[in-house]
Amino acid sequence: xxxxxxxxxxxxxxxxxxxxxxxxxxxxxxxxxxxxxxxxxxxxxxxxxxxxxxxxxxxxxxxxxxxxxxxxxxxxxxxxxxxxxxxxxxxxxxxxxxxxxxxxxxxxxxxxxxxxxxxxxxxxxxxxxxxxxxxxxxxxxxxxxxxxxxxxxxxxxxxxxxxxxxxxxxxxxxxxxxxxxxxxxxxxxxxxxxxxxxxxxxxxxxxxxxxxxxxxxxxxxxxxxxxxxxxxxxxxxxxxxxxxxxxxxxxxxxxxxxxxxxxxxxxxxxxxxxxxxxxxxxxxxxxxxxxxxxxxxxxxxxxxxxxxxxxxxxxxxxxxxxxxxxxxxxxxxxxxxxxxxxxxxxxxxxxxxxxxxxxxxxxxxxxxxxxxxxxxxxxxxxxxxxxxxx
Numbered sequence: 001x002x003x004x005x006x007x008x009x010x011x012x013x014x015x016x017x018x019x020x021x022x023x024x025x026x027x028x029x030x031x032x033x034x035x036x037x038x039x040x041x042x043x044x045x046x047x048x049x050x051x052x053x054x055x056x057x058x059x060x061x062x063x064x065x066x067x068x069x070x071x072x073x074x075x076x077x078x079x080x081x082x083x084x085x086x087x088x089x090x091x092x093x094x095x096x097x098x099x100x101x102x103x104x105x106x107x108x109x110x111x112x113x114x115x116x117x118x119x120x121x122x123x124x125x126x127x128x129x130x131x132x133x134x135x136x137x138x139x140x141x142x143x144x145x146x147x148x149x150x151x152x153x154x155x156x157x158x159x160x161x162x163x164x165x166x167x168x169x170x171x172x173x174x175x176x177x178x179x180x181x182x183x184x185x186x187x188x189x190x191x192x193x194x195x196x197x198x199x200x201x202x203x204x205x206x207x208x209x210x211x212x213x214x215x216x217x218x219x220x221x222x223x224x225x226x227x228x229x230x231x232x233x234x235x236x237x238x239x240x241x242x243x244x245x246x247x248x249x250x251x252x253x254x255x256x257x258x259x260x261x262x263x264x265x266x267x268x269x270x271x272x273x274x275x276x277x278x279x280x281x282x283x284x285x286x287x288x289x290x291x292x293x294x295x296x297x298x299x300x301x302x303x304x305x306x307x308x309x310x311x312x313x314x315x316x317x318x319x320x321x322x323x324x325x326x327x328x329x330x331x332x333x334x335x336x337x338x339x340x341x342x343x344x345x346x347x348x349x350x351x352x353x354x355x356x357x358x359x360x361x362x363x364x365x366x367x368x369x370x371x372x373x374x375x376x377x378x379x380x381x382x383x384x385x386x387x388x389x390x
Contacts, residue, residue, distance in 0.1 A: 025046075025359065026284065026322050028047055031268070032276075033050060034055060035051075035260050036051040036177040036178055036259045037276065038258075039280070039286075039320040040255040041286055041320070042320040043364065044319065046284055048178075051177045052158060053177070056173060056174060056238065057241065058240075060175070060180055060236035061163065061165065062124065063180070064150070064159075065129050065164045066120055067150065067154075070190070071150065072136065080117075082113045083110045084110070084132065086105045086108060088107040090130055091106065091107040093130075094126050094130055101123065103120075103123050103125030104206055117198050118204045118206075121201070122198075123204055132164070140163065144164060159183075177259040177260075177261060180246045181258075184248055188232075202219055202224060203218045204219075222247075222274060223247050223277055226274050227249050228249070230249040232247065233246045236261075243261075243263040243266055243268065244263070244269070245258075245260050246258070249281075253316075254281070254318075258276050282323065285321055286318040287319050287321050289317050289331070290364075292316045295369060296313065297311045297333045300338035300339065301338060301340075301372050304340075304341030304373065305373045306372050309343055309370065310370065317352065317365075320362065333351070333352055335349055335350035341375065342372060343372040345367075351363045352364045352365075352366055
């Protein structure tokens with residue numbers, strides 16, 4: 001691991017980082033037994049309570065089903081206008097009061113992938129999840145295997161899925177608050193257009209009443225319409241899990257992701273979620289440290305056409321600090337080096353680690369300023385010799 005003390009604009013003091021505590025962090029009080037909040041603009045963890053406890057996700061598991069579907073759509077392996085047939089045996093299992101939240105699908109009905117996704121995200125339809133899972137993978141079991149493979153690929157190392165909809169399954173399905181926040185972050189960053197299209201709808205209509213009227217159900221997201229910039233993600237409730245919610249909102253370029261779980265009523269979930277998100281925006285502030293495109297340092301390159309490459313900010317880099325404070329900051333650049341060529345411009349190859357008193361260090365990405373190709377034969381040979389002799 002290489003460490004460089006970066007040449008940054010004032011007021012950053014370039015001194016070694018200590019081991020900070022979180023004693024000076026703004027405090028938040030909530031009855032939620034599990035709570036977690038992350039500022040995606042800086043990567044800072046603003047609050048965590050029992051964030052790594054394994055717990056049943058209830059319908060928050062549907063976020064993983066949606067992520068898998070979004071991934072297939074992005075790859076061109078699934079189309080939003082594909083039509084899906086509701087199998088009678090699936091309808092029989094997932095309709096009526098015993099089936100929990102439903103989209104009110106009908107047997108042998110043809111429904112598009114897009115409408116199934118609205119039914120999952122907006123209506124929390126257990127039936128819609130299973131119908132989509134069977135369309136994608138043949139059986140729900142096959143689909144959950146895909147869910148688990150994808151979860152591992154994106155780093156959800158403390159979660160496992162046994163159903164597509166989070167229905168209680170004797171503990172086979174479990175998640176942590178940290179993993180749910182990571183899943184939300186991946187959904188927002190990996191599929192920004194699909195996220196915008198599907199996750200912030202206020203209500204959705206599907207199915208008919210006995211009198212032939214359309215059935216319209218509201219989105220249960222407690223932040224929509226109550227917190228500025230709220231645009232997702234998913235509630236969950238079972239007797240075993242209690243009431244939970246994974247949510248996100250963006251204000252003035254800052255995006256927060258929050259998770260709360262184990263609350264005892266939908267009213268408490270709504271009240272605590274709004275309080276929590278408002279606290280995240282009001283009690284904390286974003287402080288810019290490096291402007292987009294600014295060169296921070298140079299990194300050593302091995303076996304390349306150049307012996308070094310500039311490290312630049314891929315976007316405006318900010319840190320998250322308690323509101324109203326302007327503490328002394330320190331910074332260093334870290335990377336696994338020397339970095340082997342070839343390197344592509346814009347490739348994430350280093351991190352800027354910024355610290356302030358009484359706050360955990362925050363890691364911000366730095367990318368390659370330009371392409372660096374592999375050296376020719378003689379260049380590689382020389383590099384090998386110099387490496388051998390130190």
